[in-house]
Amino acid sequence: MTPERVTAILEAYGASPARWPEAERDAMLALMSEQPDLFAKAQAGEAALDALLEESVAQPSDLLEARLMRSLPRPAPVSRGWSWRAPAAMAAAVLLAVSIGFGSGLVGAPVSDPQGIEDLYADAYYSYGMDWSSYYSEGSDG
DSSP states (O other), X not given: OOHXXXXXXXXXXXXXXXGSOHHHHHHHHHHHHHOHHHHHHHHXXXXXXXXXXXXXXXXXXXXXXXXXXHHSOOOOOOOOSOOSHHHHHHHHHHHHHHHXXXXXXXXXXXXXXXXXXXXXXXXXXXXXXXXXXXXXXXHHHO
């Protein structure tokens, strides 16, 4: 391990031995302990740079998080008061169901007068071109 290599590793990886390459870490620590005056200034400068970088790295992530949170769409406010929409929708559904129920019941409802029933049967089973006077006269005899 040369002093130039120690300086290059300090500049590239910083002052913390945990960041240095494992293969060169032990040799570098041994050389730095043998000549502490030679590397103390370089290591102190790199430690100051490491602290500055760690401080500046924390700020952009906080700023980025704040920017992302501001860019998210805001949820619609929840109304805590009474709303007329739900009861109106329920009333409309009930009214529709009741009207459909009565409407479908009237389609097959029997006609109360017998003459009306005969007219329905005549319309259903005979052609419209017939002379109805004979039909009505036959029905009135019986």
